[in-house]
Amino acid sequence: METMYFVVESIDGDYANLRRTDNESGNTRVVARALLPMEIREGTQLKWEMLQYEIVD
Numbered sequence: 534m535e536t537m538y539f540v541v542e543s544i545d546g547d548y549a550n551l552r553r554t555d556n557e558s559g560n561t562r563v564v565a566r567a568l569l570p571m572e573i574r575e576g577t578q579l580k581w582e583m584l585q586y587e588i589v590d
Contacts, residue, residue: 534583541577549573 539551553560580589
């Protein structure tokens, strides 16, 4: 399974805009907040692994 790292760029209601930080492409994706940890804020670093997001320090 692939591991990817993101930063929360912005939060728009029930969705968050995430920017990939572990490669040069900087791809973005919109993710439903229900799939993310409740504690996220703009600037929060996330790891996606095994179909789950978790906050990283």
